[in-house]
Amino acid sequence: MNLLYLHDSPSTSPFVSFPFTIGHEAVGQIDEVGSNVDRLSKGQRIVINPVLSCESRDMEPCPACMRGDQSLCINKNKGSIQPGLLIGACHNTGGSWGQYLVAHKSQIKPLPDEVDDLNGVLVEPFSCALHAVLRNPPAPNDNVLIIGGGLIGLSVLVALRALDIKCSITMLVKYSFQGEAAKSYGADHIVYLDKSYVGETARVLNAEVLRPVIGDEVIQGGADIVYECVGKDKSIKDSLRFTHSGGKVVLLGLASVMEKIDWTAVWLNELTIKGCFAYSYNEFEGENIDTMDIAIELMRRGKVDLSPLITHRFSLADYKLAFKTISKKQKRDVLKVIFDHDKTVGGSA
Structure with a gap:
């Protein structure tokens, strides 16, 4: 679209x-x-x-x-x-x-x-999400934040659960039906994009909300890895500020020309920013396999039903x-x- x-x-x-x-x-x-x-x-x-x-x-x-x-x-x-x-x-x-x-x-x-x-x-589309996860997997017990409750965001959630990666997953979504879908696929926490979402996301991630002299809230702490699945100015900004120092942001949303992004968190917190396009070959069960073949196999085994x-x-x-x-x-x-x-x-x- x-x-x-x-x-x-x-x-x-x-x-x-x-x-x-x-x-x-x-x-x-x-x-x-x-x-x-x-x-x-x-x-x-x-x-x-x-x-x-x-x-x-x-x-x-x-x-x-x-x-x-x-x-x-x-x-x-x-x-x-x-x-x-x-x-x-x-x-x-x-x-x-x-x-x-x-x-x-x-x-x-x-x-x-x-x-x-x-x-x-x-x-x-599931292979896009699967590729992002296989190339950028969370460590055991990491706090993961997925921004976006559309097909790609939900597919990242499904991929994490299908691969049996033991991590805590928070979904930041816009609509209630997206939240219900995320809950059905095993999200640990659902946060809705309303007036209180900054404080609620910080609370779930055990982070602190700080107030600058002017501008939006600053987050101290946050997720170990954030999968950004929207590609808008607001979602990119949130992905940067909700990532823990030394953490990683994976950009899956089709971000284009962004004019008002504050990149301070990238250098201040030494973040790693990774782009992700489509799918290629990924390691799966000790072999290097075409991402789509992995996706089909997970569906064949009944671990994924989209x-x-x-x-x-x-x-x-x-x-x-x-x-x-x-x-x-x-x-x-x-x-x-x-x-x-x-x-x-x-x-x-």
Whole structure:
């Protein structure tokens, strides 16, 4: 939705080719396979890794791709197809908001029978959260703060619990239905973004609220690690001030141009700031595995069920109603909206 509302930074425009069909979260069936494909078949139920890195561009792997960091590929504007960070931002590929899209054989992930379509369509966003957690795991008994009760924030919570990481998790959310979802997935504390949220968050994190001469409250103490999943000025500011000295902030929200962020806490408290984009390879049970394969395996084992987070389903013809629904989350208790394409392909909105 950031794209539709023009909230994304133009700095990503060199990695997009116009016109393109939006949508990179999808579950569906293979309609046609290429002549060089031997492990996939027509009718097979799949999800897609949409990252357009070296292999999908018919290029020799760059250093990032060689070490398993396809999301950091330096060739997303080169090769045999036009520029595009992902399927859904490339002219050649199509996107999940259409009836069909094309993908390289390396991007295809078959779905086991244990993973239904409603979880399948959420493999991609869950993999974003899973990648962030696997690359930046809390230590045992850490205090963790997740800012944002949307799909990504809740997915971070689910990932932490599915990986059996023993930590205390506080969720800072905006709406009551987000808080109820967080509670159902095992959050230890829920704080709502109201007039008293600063003091309440500090209390839960055993931190102290200090008053500067002018300006917003200063927090002494806080969480050992904060996952910021909103990407707004206010949420970025909160992520910095609610992090304990020597702690870490992981930025998952699609932060763009921020004009009024006070970065004092970063140097004063020697914070570590980590960005996180998409997914790559991560260590899981002693092996280096594609993040999406880990996500699918956790779903197959029954440790992850995100289907309750899909609150609204629309046909693509009803896209205006879908967008209207998303824009009024509080009134409609919206967590995730998807499109159904003749019951064969689900694309997330």
